[in-house]
Amino acid sequence: MGPEVERLAAARLEAARIERSREEPIVGGLPDVPGIGVAMRLTPELGVHLRGLADAVLVNDYPGATLTRAEREMLATALSASNDCFFCMDSHAEHAAAVLARQGGANGIDDTDRADHADHADHALLLDAIRLGSLDGLDPKLKALMRIARTVGRRARDLTADDVAAARAAGATDADVQLAVLIASAFSMYNRLVDGFRARTPANPEAYRGRAAEIAEHGYSAPPGAQGSGTPPRSST
Numbered sequence: 001m002g003p004e005v006e007r008l009a010a011a012r013l014e015a016a017r018i019e020r021s022r023e024e025p026i027v028g029g030l031p032d033v034p035g036i037g038v039a040m041r042l043t044p045e046l047g048v049h050l051r052g053l054a055d056a057v058l059v060n061d062y063p064g065a066t067l068t069r070a071e072r073e074m075l076a077t078a079l080s081a082s083n084d085c086f087f088c089m090d091s092h093a094e095h096a097a098a099v100l101a102r103q104g105g106a107n108g109i110d111d112t113d114r115a116d117h118a119d120h121a122d123h124a125l126l127l128d129a130i131r132l133g134s135l136d137g138l139d140p141k142l143k144a145l146m147r148i149a150r151t152v153g154r155r156a157r158d159l160t161a162d163d164v165a166a167a168r169a170a171g172a173t174d175a176d177v178q179l180a181v182l183i184a185s186a187f188s189m190y191n192r193l194v195d196g197f198r199a200r201t202p203a204n205p206e207a208y209r210g211r212a213a214e215i216a217e218h219g220y221s222a223p224p225g226a227q228g229s230g231t232p233p234r235s236s237t
Helices: 003-021 044-058 069-082 086-103 120-130 141-160 161-167 173-198 205-218
Strands: none
Touching: 003 086, 003 120, 044 069, 044 086, 044 173, 069 086, 069 120, 069 141, 069 173, 086 173, 086 205, 141 161, 141 173, 161 173
């Protein structure tokens, strides 16, 4: 993607984000919170299970997988972007940045010509590119797994054995492919919960940053603010 094309695509994305932020919920009787928090607060059981699923596919150890937490968040970001779900793409891009900053690593990033990635701002261009649908800057394994996730999110039956073989050839394990399918499937559901309700969505991705730091440290099942790290916005998973 050339610089001018990328600039125009980013401008269109920002305009669409602002337009989406102006929408109000179209279903009555919902909790007065943004994004996926709406579904999580409909019943206590939904909150437990939806947070638990996020931990299972994005945080917890998965036997045989080599994907890092940051790479898993990038897959969630890419899938959500392909579904035009601004709440999920923006929140999980912030989660990925927070995990990278916490770990001080360049997981999934092709850093042959790049310096340290420990600071949050160093990841902004990469994560913006993912939101635009680009694979630039990613290593071959994550590129292949991102293609798998986007294919599953678009139409699962389009995924082929050749796609899986390409991921294996790029260094992915069977468990990595399983996780890519699981993340794509889970976030197709999360995306549809957010946008099916037209849950409120922030216009500025920075709204997710406080909660992202908590999630990077504690995962998804710990409620917002429960760890004494201040009062973050109630707008993230």
